[in-house]
Amino acid sequence: MGVNFSDLGISPQMCKELRRAGFEEPFEVQRETIPDMILKHDICCRAPTGSGKTLAFGIPMIEHLTRAKPNRPKSLILTPTRELAEQIFQVLDPLAWSQNFRMMSIYGGVSYNKQIRKLDKGVDSVVACPGRLLDHIEQGHIDLSEVEFVILDEADRMSDMGFTDAVCEILEQCNPNRQTALFSATLDEFDISHIRDNYQNDPVIISVGKEDVSLTEMDHHFWLIPNSMKSKITAEAVRKSGRAFIFCRTRAGVERVAEELQVEGLRVSIIHGGLAQRQRARAVEEFSEERCHAIVATDVAARGLDVEGVYCVVHFDPPENGNAYKHRSGRTARAGSSGNVISLVQNPQKKQWSTIQKHVGLNIKFKPPEFNDLTLHEDISYISPPRSMNRRRKDRSGRNSSSKTDSDRRHFGKRNWKKNDSGRGGNQNNNHSKPRKQKFDRNKRPPKGPGRSRGRGGDNKRKSRNNH
Numbered sequence: 001m002g003v004n005f006s007d008l009g010i011s012p013q014m015c016k017e018l019r020r021a022g023f024e025e026p027f028e029v030q031r032e033t034i035p036d037m038i039l040k041h042d043i044c045c046r047a048p049t050g051s052g053k054t055l056a057f058g059i060p061m062i063e064h065l066t067r068a069k070p071n072r073p074k075s076l077i078l079t080p081t082r083e084l085a086e087q088i089f090q091v092l093d094p095l096a097w098s099q100n101f102r103m104m105s106i107y108g109g110v111s112y113n114k115q116i117r118k119l120d121k122g123v124d125s126v127v128a129c130p131g132r133l134l135d136h137i138e139q140g141h142i143d144l145s146e147v148e149f150v151i152l153d154e155a156d157r158m159s160d161m162g163f164t165d166a167v168c169e170i171l172e173q174c175n176p177n178r179q180t181a182l183f184s185a186t187l188d189e190f191d192i193s194h195i196r197d198n199y200q201n202d203p204v205i206i207s208v209g210k211e212d213v214s215l216t217e218m219d220h221h222f223w224l225i226p227n228s229m230k231s232k233i234t235a236e237a238v239r240k241s242g243r244a245f246i247f248c249r250t251r252a253g254v255e256r257v258a259e260e261l262q263v264e265g266l267r268v269s270i271i272h273g274g275l276a277q278r279q280r281a282r283a284v285e286e287f288s289e290e291r292c293h294a295i296v297a298t299d300v301a302a303r304g305l306d307v308e309g310v311y312c313v314v315h316f317d318p319p320e321n322g323n324a325y326k327h328r329s330g331r332t333a334r335a336g337s338s339g340n341v342i343s344l345v346q347n348p349q350k351k352q353w354s355t356i357q358k359h360v361g362l363n364i365k366f367k368p369p370e371f372n373d374l375t376l377h378e379d380i381s382y383i384s385p386p387r388s389m390n391r392r393r394k395d396r397s398g399r400n401s402s403s404k405t406d407s408d409r410r411h412f413g414k415r416n417w418k419k420n421d422s423g424r425g426g427n428q429n430n431n432h433s434k435p436r437k438q439k440f441d442r443n444k445r446p447p448k449g450p451g452r453s454r455g456r457g458g459d460n461k462r463k464s465r466n467n468h
Contacts, residue, residue, distance in 0.1 A: 003031055009038045010059060017098045018059075027052035029208040033181075034060055042203040043181040044196050051209055053183050057151045058092040061125065064149060064179075065101050070122040071142055075149035076174065077127040078167060080157040082107040082277050083284065083305050088153065089127045096125060108132045109277035116141050130158065130166035137173065147174040152195070155184040157303050159191035160323075171199045185303075215326065215360060218313075218333040221373060222343045222353060224366040230344050231257065233369050234314050235264035240371045241340045242311030242378030243287065244294040245331045249317040251298060257316055258296045271297040293380050302327040308334070311377035315343040318352050322359025340374050 002025050005015045026034070029047045037043055037060035047053050061075050068074045079085045089105040096103045104118045106128035112135075119141050126133075126142075136142045150171065152158070158167055171180070180200050184192055187205070196203060225233055234257075238244045246261075248254045251272040258270045269283035269292050286292045288307060295301065296316075302324065310332045319325045332339030345353050345366050357363060 005059075008034045010034070011063060013099070014059060014063060014095070017095055018055075021094060023055065026055075029053055029206075030056045030059075032206050032208055033057070036204045036206075037061075037179075037181060038063065040064070040179050042179060042200045043183075043206060044187065044200065044203040045181070045183050045206040045208065046185065046187045047183060047206075047208040048185055053153065054088050054091045057153070057181050057183065058088070058095065061149050061151065062092070062096050062099055062101065065096070065099070065124055066148075067101070068122060068124045068146065071119050072146045073123055073126045073142070073144070074146060075125040075151075076144065076147045076170075077125070077151045077153060078130060078133075078158070078170065079127065079153050080129070080161050080163065080303075081154075081300060081305075082109060082129060083280060083301070084154060085127045085129055086277070086281065087306060092125075092127075101125065103127065106132050106136065107277065109275070109280070130163045130170060133170060134166055137170075144170065144173045145175060148178050150174055150178050150180045152180070152182045152184075154303060155182050155192055155195065156186050164191040164194070167195065168199070171195075215329060215362065217337075218329060218339045218341050219373075219375060220329075220341045220343070220362060220364055221370075222345050222357075222364050222366050223369045224345050224347070224350075225369060227346055230316060231260035231264055233344065234316060234342075235261055235266050236371060237314060237340070237342050237369075237374065238266060238294050238312060239380065240374045240376060242376065242380060243290070243292075243309055244312035244314055245301065245310055245328075246294050246296045246314040246316050247302065247319070247328050248296060248298060249320075253317060254296050254298055261294070261296065266293045268292055268294045268296050271295055271301045273298065273300050299324060299328070302331070305331075307331070309378070310334070310339065312340045312342065312374075315341075318343075318349055319356065322356050325356050325360055338375065339377065342374075 005018055005023070005026055006012070008026065008031065010018075029045065029051045033043055033045055033056045037057065043057075045053075045056075047056075057077075061077075066074055077085075077088060079088060085105050085107050089103060093103045101124040102122070103125045104115070104123045104127070106115055106126055108129065108131055115132075115136070119136070133142070137144070152167065155167075158164065180203075182192070182195060182200065182203070186192070187196075187207075223233065234246060238246075246257065246268075248257055251274045254270050254272045258268050261268050269286050271280050271283050275283075283292075283295055284305065284307060287295050288309070290309070299320070313329050313332045315325070315328060319328055329341045332341065343353060350366060353366070
């Protein structure tokens with residue numbers, strides 16, 4: 001008989017809410033970590049992305065949560081990316097709300113004022129990215145001195161992104177008697193060891209799942225092609241495989257590749273650090289709802305996103321190192337499924353790609369593209385083309401300007417007046433035909449001499465100011 005949530009020391013009310021949310025039995029990481037976290041032990045857990053870590057630290061946190069004062073939260077969850085922060089918030093907020101607690105997410109790319117108003121009203125738990133959180137701390141909008149529960153999710157990813165100093169600065173401002181839980185895909189990095197040795201109190205070490213991203217469940221292809229053929233080959237590879245993630249090194253590269261793939265007939269979304277959060281969330285939503293063929297992204301989307309239905313990963317540009325190759329490729333072949341991983345290699349990049357292969361334990365020859373080697377996981381021919389951006393313009397009253405007749409669009413100034421007009425706005429008759437422009441008559445020019453008008457002649461001339 002399997003283990004239930006009630007066997008882990010969770011309250012009956014929380015178990016009821018978990019069943020209502022569709023969580024019947026705990027995953028391995030939840031079975032291993034929840035009992036120690038309920039007992040308020042510090043945790044240092046190694047677990048891969050998508051293993052159920054959110055509930056593993058979220059349930060004990062909500063069980064011990066207390067009501068907070070305005071601008072003084074009681075618990076804090078730190079994440080490396082906006083998408084991961086929003087995913088954690090979406091999972092835990094209904095559980096916290098059922099216990100009469102309030103949560104909020106804090107990250108860049110959205111309005112400061114909305115976040116400040118929520119903090120002023122008072123929130124009990126905060127899910128945040130380090131950069132925006134430090135901004136609020138420096139401006140005095142949030143005080144972490146009463147934080148009793150701190151969670152560092154994807155700590156190794158925060159280390160790779162250069163957030164180690166920011167994380168340490170945040171931890172120093174929290175309650176020194178807090179409970180600290182650290183979750184990471186690896187525990188061997190120097191920065192992870194530094195946080196564990198200096199900011200945790202005798203932590204319980206837990207290891208769950210495989211220690212590294214498994215590359216054996218995916219098919220790897222290293223295709224030798226010129227730069228001019230990359231977009232065309234990528235588009236055809238996506239059609240032969242299924243929905244895909246396409247990784248570029250820079251933001252400008254993402255924008256350029258997305259435009260080229262749209263020319264090739266694919267419907268794509270983009271994700272990079274320069275977009276607003278609503279744009280990045282819309283891209284993930286379109287992909288999850290099967291409304292686009294692929295997501296073109298920088299390495300910001302290589303980790304922290306739990307997106308299903310990825311059957312192909314294309315390394316359009318080489319990754320920074322072997323670890324980046326593993327995390328990019330880990331977007332596909334999740335939960336026991338398989339997928340295609342395609343690396344586009346140019347002649348000057350052979351040495352770089354050989355080093356990456358050696359680092360990840362692969363030994364695959366570079367060869368020209370061969371689409372027959374790809375496994376078709378999904379037929380994407382039914383995905384509709386993008387919506388037209390030529391929307392009807394509306395006037396200030398909200399009406400479509402295209403519905404107006406020519407006479408309605410005429411200017412209401414003096415230049416439309418006529419001698420037989422009964423008022424402003426041009427001809428008031430039922431005839432809505434466009435008025436003809438008066439033909440210039442050379443004989444109706446104003447007379448020569450001092451004080452002559454410099455008007456256009458005809459009926460449009462004005463009398464001289466000197467009345468000559």
